Amino acid sequence: MLTRLKQLLSRIDADYVDIRHETKTETAIAFSGAELTEIGSNTTDGFVLRLLKNGGFSAVSVTREDQLDRALETAQRNARLLATRTDKKVSLAATAVVRDAIKPQLTEDPRQISLDEKLALTQRYNQIPLCEEKVITTAISYTEVIREKTLVTSEGTEIQEELVTSRIGGGITTGDGTSLQSVRVGVGGSTGFGLLRNVDEQFEIKTRIALDLLQAKPVTAGSYNVILNPSLAGVFTHEAFGHFSEADLIEDAPSMRARMQIGAMLGTEILSIKDDPTLPDQLGHYRYDDEGVAARPVQLMQNGVLRGRLHSRRTAAAFGEPISGHCVAEDYRYAPIIRMGTIFIEPGAHSLDDLLQQLDNGLYVLDAMGGQTSGENFTFGAQYGYEVKNGSIQGMVRDINISGNLYSTLQSIQSVGDQVVLSKIGGCGKGQTNIRSCHGAPPILVNNVVLGGV
Amino acid sequence: MENLLKLAAIECDRAEVYVHEQTSHSVTIEDGHLKDITSTLLQGLSLRVVRDGFIGMAYTKNMRDPELLVKNALSALRGKVSAPGDFPAAGKTASLKTWDEQLSQAATDDLASECDRICRFLTSRTEGQINIMGNIDVTSVRVLNTSGTDLLQKSTWLEISPELLFPGGYSAISRAHETVGLEPVPDHMLYGLLKMYNCSKEVATLSSGKYPVIFLPECMYTLMWRLKSATNGRNIYLGNSPLGDRLGEKIFAEQMTISDDPLDDRFPGARSFDDEGTPTQVLPVVQDGVLKHFHYDLTYGHKLQQASTGHGYRTVMWGGDAVTLTPIPALQHLTVVPGSQSLEAMIRSIDKGIIVCGAMGAHSGNIPNGDFSIGVSPGLLIEKGAIAAQVKDVMVAGNIYDIFQRVTAIEDQVHPAWGGVYPAILFDDVSIAGQ
Numbered sequence: 001m002l003t004r005l006k007q008l009l010s011r012i013d014a015d016y017v018d019i020r021h022e023t024k025t026e027t028a029i030a031f032s033g034a035e036l037t038e039i040g041s042n043t044t045d046g047f048v049l050r051l052l053k054n055g056g057f058s059a060v061s062v063t064r065e066d067q068l069d070r071a072l073e074t075a076q077r078n079a080r081l082l083a084t085r086t087d088k089k090v091s092l093a094a095t096a097v098v099r100d101a102i103k104p105q106l107t108e109d110p111r112q113i114s115l116d117e118k119l120a121l122t123q124r125y126n127q128i129p130l131c132e133e134k135v136i137t138t139a140i141s142y143t144e145v146i147r148e149k150t151l152v153t154s155e156g157t158e159i160q161e162e163l164v165t166s167r168i169g170g171g172i173t174t175g176d177g178t179s180l181q182s183v184r185v186g187v188g189g190s191t192g193f194g195l196l197r198n199v200d201e202q203f204e205i206k207t208r209i210a211l212d213l214l215q216a217k218p219v220t221a222g223s224y225n226v227i228l229n230p231s232l233a234g235v236f237t238h239e240a241f242g243h244f245s246e247a248d249l250i251e252d253a254p255s256m257r258a259r260m261q262i263g264a265m266l267g268t269e270i271l272s273i274k275d276d277p278t279l280p281d282q283l284g285h286y287r288y289d290d291e292g293v294a295a296r297p298v299q300l301m302q303n304g305v306l307r308g309r310l311h312s313r314r315t316a317a318a319f320g321e322p323i324s325g326h327c328v329a330e331d332y333r334y335a336p337i338i339r340m341g342t343i344f345i346e347p348g349a350h351s352l353d354d355l356l357q358q359l360d361n362g363l364y365v366l367d368a369m370g371g372q373t374s375g376e377n378f379t380f381g382a383q384y385g386y387e388v389k390n391g392s393i394q395g396m397v398r399d400i401n402i403s404g405n406l407y408s409t410l411q412s413i414q415s416v417g418d419q420v421v422l423s424k425i426g427g428c429g430k431g432q433t434n435i436r437s438c439h440g441a442p443p444i445l446v447n448n449v450v451l452g453g454v
Numbered sequence: 455m456e457n458l459l460k461l462a463a464i465e466c467d468r469a470e471v472y473v474h475e476q477t478s479h480s481v482t483i484e485d486g487h488l489k490d491i492t493s494t495l496l497q498g499l500s501l502r503v504v505r506d507g508f509i510g511m512a513y514t515k516n517m518r519d520p521e522l523l524v525k526n527a528l529s530a531l532r533g534k535v536s537a538p539g540d541f542p543a544a545g546k547t548a549s550l551k552t553w554d555e556q557l558s559q560a561a562t563d564d565l566a567s568e569c570d571r572i573c574r575f576l577t578s579r580t581e582g583q584i585n586i587m588g589n590i591d592v593t594s595v596r597v598l599n600t601s602g603t604d605l606l607q608k609s610t611w612l613e614i615s616p617e618l619l620f621p622g623g624y625s626a627i628s629r630a631h632e633t634v635g636l637e638p639v640p641d642h643m644l645y646g647l648l649k650m651y652n653c654s655k656e657v658a659t660l661s662s663g664k665y666p667v668i669f670l671p672e673c674m675y676t677l678m679w680r681l682k683s684a685t686n687g688r689n690i691y692l693g694n695s696p697l698g699d700r701l702g703e704k705i706f707a708e709q710m711t712i713s714d715d716p717l718d719d720r721f722p723g724a725r726s727f728d729d730e731g732t733p734t735q736v737l738p739v740v741q742d743g744v745l746k747h748f749h750y751d752l753t754y755g756h757k758l759q760q761a762s763t764g765h766g767y768r769t770v771m772w773g774g775d776a777v778t779l780t781p782i783p784a785l786q787h788l789t790v791v792p793g794s795q796s797l798e799a800m801i802r803s804i805d806k807g808i809i810v811c812g813a814m815g816a817h818s819g820n821i822p823n824g825d826f827s828i829g830v831s832p833g834l835l836i837e838k839g840a841i842a843a844q845v846k847d848v849m850v851a852g853n854i855y856d857i858f859q860r861v862t863a864i865e866d867q868v869h870p871a872w873g874g875v876y877p878a879i880l881f882d883d884v885s886i887a888g889q
Binding site for chain 2: 040119404450
């Protein structure tokens with residue numbers, strides 16, 4: 001493939017061009033309740049071609065090799081159109097020319113595990129909730145995605161990198177005739193099938209929580225002081241802050257860009273946030289992004305001060321800031337865009353007990369149930385929570401959805417715990433789905449958070 | 455494709471081929487500047503085979519090796535996934551206007567020119583930030599099976615969504631212009647956006663309480679996702695719906711009539727058959743407040759001894775890559791029968807309340823139960839019958855079976871929006887969590 005791509009590259013007249021070919025193998029096993037509804041494995045491939053000419057930069061995705069010429073003509077026409085119609089000429093920040101081939105270190109390569117064994121393991125975990133009388137249904141599935149990427153650029157870069165992602169997870173729904181309650185469960189990561197073994201306890205814990213939710217009290221709408229557990233604090237970090245560390249999202253949003261200046265004091269002094277795709281063994285790990293730039297850690301916030309930003313080559317040049325290696329595509333259907341790798345709040349000095357004592361009265365809310373942002377405002381759901389009275393955890397509450405303002409929330413973080421937990425499964429949907437999106441945090445104490453109730 | 459079907463039929467009892475081809479061009483204007491032009495040329499096909507009562511599926515994007523595709527589909531049979539009944543025989547399908555030759559040939563130049571015209575129109579009339587997304591999709595869907603069905607639907611779809619952004623991020627007043635042909639965005643739509651934006655530049659706070667709330671079509675999906683979930687044949691089968699035993703009962707206010715109408719070709723996306731080759735039909739979901747029908751695909755119709763209602767689509771919550779997905783029951787063309795009031799009259803009738811123009815977190819919360827709890831993005835404050843300001847940091851929450859009992863007005867026209875064609879709806883006494 002490398003030779004074919006280089007031949008194609010050699011006949012393109014452009015200031016810069018890259019071609020990514022990607023083979024994607026997906027294995028899926030899905031249960032609806034006790035019934036198996038899907039099983040199988042498929043491999044397919046496609047190309048993404050990006051072309052820069054006279055300051056116009058355009059991308060075309062194509063799935064059939066016999067349409068590559070048409071794709072090339074389309075990319076040339078689009079780049080020409082951009083060059084003639086825009087006053088913002090694109091340039092790309094310099095990056096090292098790389099020739100490399102990367103294969104992940106796996107505890108067990110899922111390709112070596114039979115489909116029958118994968119089915120048996122998924123079925124075993126699915127049976128854990130289904131043994132309970134009040135479990136109405138489950139939607140538990142096994143998903144394995146193997147991306148074999150080859151990137152060549154007109155600058156001479158040639159990179160082959162393989163990413164292996166596997167997980168078992170889904171939802172558990174309970175009911176008692178008056179309400180339906182559901183929780184999410186998931187295990188997985190980037191280091192092979194071994195991660196999926198012997199995790200029955202995860203499914204047992206979440207089954208218990210789904211059952212307990214039937215007796216939980218709906219939360220009353222209002223403003224609360226809350227402790228967010230690592231899952232929720234991680235979602236906050238990703239949704240509310242992280243997306244606006246992505247340069248493409250603020251590049252043409254003047255009011256956001258004015259606030260997100262490097263050196264601006266945005267958070268409390270106890271708050272430091274980093275994105276690091278180089279962290280080994282984590283879901284968000286990769287060596288090179290889909291522009292061929294080596295991934296590197298970026299200190300986004302240090303003691304409340306904005307220190308860095310996530311970039312593509314295009315935005316790094318536009319902002320005059322260092323490249324970071326964060327331009328990633330979902331697969332062969334997409335041109336890469338700026339994505340977080342592994343974003344997390346760095347640990348503070350306090351145990352969870354310390355945070356509960358500091359909270360005194362409020363809520364302890366746990367586990368993410370989806371989130372969204374529209375700039376300075378964000379919303380995310382929690383799967384469950386507990387009332388906290390006099391520093392002690394009391395009864396369970398449910399129907400927790402949180403809304404807030406990024407800047408005021410960053411200023412309202414009162415305390416940061418000492419144990420960081422990073423997510424094992426991901427699914428950020430910024431135009432494309434990033435199943436390797438990894439986030440985390442220690443528990444954090446935040447004042448004056450608005451909860452919607454029902 | 456016929457040969458693939460024959461190849462598959464040699465080794466199985468029944469087979470179906472689904473072919474999806476799409477060429478798309480998109481133009482992005484951000485902050486009044488042309489930012490990006492991208493194109494995609496994507497093809498793919500999916501093969502489903504049935505043998506001994508079990509079904510297997512495989513897909514490819516490159517059509518390179520039909521024998522491997524058949525082999526993959528056959529190997530999936532060992533999972534013993536129960537097959538639905540027969541694939542549909544060739545049936546009569548409606549003739550719909552889904553194709554425009556001119557749009558099918560349109561280039562990114564045409565799209566960029568229209569987006570540029572809209573940008574200049576808006577720039578001369580507001581100082582607000584202008585973003586515009588323009589998209590042309592040229593799509594063909596073909597379904598053929600061993601029961602004799604061979605259906606092809608070609609469609610063109612122009613979507614242009616101008617947005618006027620409030621300072622602070624991506625909270626915006628927006629509306630989608632969706633047509634089958636290359637039709638310019640009408641001035642009255644742009645004037646409507648400008649009027650709403652220009653009277654809501656101030657920022658106000660709102661204290662917690664119960665208020666009248668207007669949901670615009672752009673955020674109606676928040677409520678409709680809950681109804682879709684509850685009437686989905688799969689959830690009925692799994693017992694994961696509060697409506698499982700309530701057919702024929704009144705669940706909403708009398709003025710609510712909600713149907714799924716795939717045959718409405720006033721807007722793009724109309725379908726004469728679903729992704730399993732079943733001819734589509736208009737399906738009343740709620741009529742005069744009474745729950746009328748659930749919706750089924752072949753699989754869940756078979757499990758519940760019902761015929762498919764023509765709602766087997768290869769989709770997931772946010773869309774998905776059709777050829778890689780198995781069909782599930784899905785309402786793709788929901789519409790609400792309009793009422794008798796203009797949006798302006800609905801606003802005039804409110805002493806103090808809000809308009810939800812966009813929703814954040816519609817996918818969170820207890821969807822099966824009908825609960826929602828969303829951040830507004832943006833919300834507009836109405837005071838004494840007029841839009842007074844935008845409101846921030848508030849959440850709107852409730853349960854659809856509760857608030858649809860308190861519908862006080864429905865707009866007199868519908869607008870295409872995510873997942874359907876809706877009017878604005880005014881609800882009374884909706885819970886708002888504010889400062």
